[in-house]
Amino acid sequence: MRIARTHAELDALLEQHLHAGERIGLVPTMGALHEGHLSLIRAAKDACAVVVVSIFVNPLQFTDENDLAAYPRDDERDLDLAHREGVELVFLPPVAEMYPEGATTTVTVGPPLTDVLEGAARPGHFDGVATVVAKLFNAVRPDATFFGQKDAQQVAVIRKLIAELSYPIELVVCPTVRDAEGLALSSRNSRLTPEQRPAALSLHRALQDGERVLTGGGDLEVAEKQMWATLSSTPGVQPDYARAVDPETFESPRGGEVLLVIAALVGKARLIDNLVVELPSEKGNR
Ligand code: AMP
Numbered sequence: 495m496r497i498a499r500t501h502a503e504l505d506a507l508l509e510q511h512l513h514a515g516e517r518i519g520l521v522p523t524m525g526a527l528h529e530g531h532l533s534l535i536r537a538a539k540d541a542c543a544v545v546v547v548s549i550f551v552n553p554l555q556f557t558d559e560n561d562l563a564a565y566p567r568d569d570e571r572d573l574d575l576a577h578r579e580g581v582e583l584v585f586l587p588p589v590a591e592m593y594p595e596g597a598t599t600t601v602t603v604g605p606p607l608t609d610v611l612e613g614a615a616r617p618g619h620f621d622g623v624a625t626v627v628a629k630l631f632n633a634v635r636p637d638a639t640f641f642g643q644k645d646a647q648q649v650a651v652i653r654k655l656i657a658e659l660s661y662p663i664e665l666v667v668c669p670t671v672r673d674a675e676g677l678a679l680s681s682r683n684s685r686l687t688p689e690q691r692p693a694a695l696s697l698h699r700a701l702q703d704g705e706r707v708l709t710g711g712g713d714l715e716v717a718e719k720q721m722w723a724t725l726s727s728t729p730g731v732q733p734d735y736a737r738a739v740d741p742e743t744f745e746s747p748r749g750g751e752v753l754l755v756i757a758a759l760v761g762k763a764r765l766i767d768n769l770v771v772e773l774p775s776e777k778g779n780r
Contacts, residue, residue: 495577497584516543520636525549526566526681527575530671534640535579537668546634547576548585555622566684601625603651607744612647620651638664646768678767685763693730693760700724701769704754708771714738725758732759
């Protein structure tokens with residue numbers, strides 16, 4: 495496994511693969527790797543000749559300095575995990591390499607998608623995501639890129655970024671990896687105390703409750719209220735939103751698939767989760 499810390503090093507290591515026309519897969523991460531990240535790496539290994547993992551805690555996508563400062567980092571452990579998965583190349587740039595002094599150019603995927611839910615809770619967050627991902631696409635020139643369904647709104651943003659900036663890149667979305675009790679794996683789970691774990695489990699429970707309402711023929715509003723009730727009735731959980739939306743636009747569902755999305759604060763950790771539900775019949779219209 496090779497490690498590149500600059501664009502020049504990355505170019506040098508990619509050259510032979512690009513020249514040989516090998517299929518290159520990119521897995522963008524912010525490090526603190528867990529089984530969720532590893533599932534993306536495995537999917538990339540299955541589909542590509544060369545897998546590039548980027549590890550970069552992107553300051554541009556943080557709206558809270560304390561959150562950025564508290565973000566878990568362990569490069570050595572991450573590199574060891576990537577190596578064990580057979581990753582060919584890790585791009586591990588310092589902040590100044592990605593955002594040289596004086597850089598002012600950013601990429602914006604426009605509203606409404608980026609203004610609602612996570613976009614409303616974290617203004618500017620998706621500009622940071624779109625900017626760093628566009629830069630990674632330009633640097634790595636992958637044929638395919640692998641993202642987790644765990645961050646469903648991010649997936650919708652990246653889908654638009656690829657389509658609207660005409661990147662010739664296949665977007666592969668991998669299912670959410672959960673622990674044995676249903677908690678979606680997240681680097682932010684490391685901020686949960688053991689006492690807060692039962693509260694964190696209410697997110698998955700709320701989604702299942704919402705799903706039950708919809709598959710039982712209930713309305714979208716009823717599903718939303720049920721999810722909110724499950725979250726707000728759990729001690730130690732401060733719900734932010736619980737919505738049923740269209741998986742691509744994040745506006746009102748048009749029928750077919752509905753995405754249940756929730757966010758809640760548990761202690762110091764802001765957790766998000768989601769579930770795709772197939773509507774039984776014409777339940778899409780409000
Ligand atoms: P992050 O390091 O949190 O920016 O995540 C990097 C990638 O891993 C993103 O595409 C995430 O959606 C994905 N990811 C994070 N957690 C999970 C999970 N539990 N299951 C599947 N993918 C995940």
